[in-house]
Amino acid sequence: MKKRLVAFLLVLIMVLGMLPVSAIAADDVSPQALNTGHEIDVRFTVLYVGDEFRIGYNTGASEQTKFVCQYSTPHSDTAYSNHTIAISDIKAAADRATVNSGYQIVGWSKEANANPTTWPLNRAGTTACNKGNTIYLVAKNPNPTPTMYTYHLIHEFNYVGGTRWDITATTAAESYQLDVNKGKPTRNGYSFAGWADKANAAAAKYFGGEQITLTKDSPSKTIYAVWMPVFELRYDANGGTGAPASQTYTSLSPTSNQVTFTVPDQTPTKADYTFKGWADSATATEA
Secondary structure, eight states: OHHHHHHHHHHHHHHHHHSOHHHHOSSSEESOOOOOSOEEEEEEEEEEESTTSTTSEEEEEEEEEEEEOOOSSOOOTTOSSSOEEEHHHHHHHHHHOOOOTTOEEEEEESOOSSSOOOBOTTOOSEEEOOTTOEEEEEEEOSSOOOOOEEEEEEEEOOSTTOOEEEEEEEESOSEEEEEOOOOOOOOTTEEEEEEESSTTOSSOOBOTTOEEEEETTBOEEEEEEEEEEEEEEOOOOTTOBOOOOOEEEEOSSTTOOOOOOOOOSOOOBBTTBOOOOOOSSTTOSOO
16 A cells, blocks of 8 residues: 555656646746747837826837747747746846836736736746737836816707807816806796706706716716797787786797787776777777
């Protein structure tokens, strides 16, 4: 039994000894290094990361160079895979890289995105690097200028010859609330009802003092005045006295074009004349 156990352990040790370092490494970086004598092409590219870029990152200077493969197991120098690069070679590339003013290289990565997994430059050992791979030198601005956003809440008066109010605010906030103007626009023959999202809205949705939230992706919004027609029936005694007071009615719909009034039972007077009724013209001969 002991002989079998010893034999098993010897076989296990032999198998582990034949495995490449990358097969047993805990992560992408291997602590071992061995100069195998051949060189492999690699590209180092500066990767700028930060909110100041529209998609969160941007690429900069790039360098095509060669490095001495550090893979510990014999392999072909013309193969695509099974190569490793020393972290010290990456640090050397970072030291000679040119970066924009205000930025500094903080590490390296194999990813080109807004949040790349970043490894420190002072880490020892090696990392797998296939032939022709790109290694990104991650650069950040330690004191970035915040991105500013200008928000607009446009109040469109919504009639020919009308004007508009544009309420604005500039801030670094990615969302912002603007107050609906408490002022009331005017229009002859109409009553202002409030504001809505569409020019042809049937009813108001927003009122003065309410807040509307805008975002950096939709920083501008237009709201439209809602107008209700006002109908008025005026009475003129036409030289006499005692005409009824004018009647007015504010419609409940912006599209109303007529309304019915009830003429009051009130008779005006005029010396030497008899009241016959009402007409559309001061010179009418019939009521």
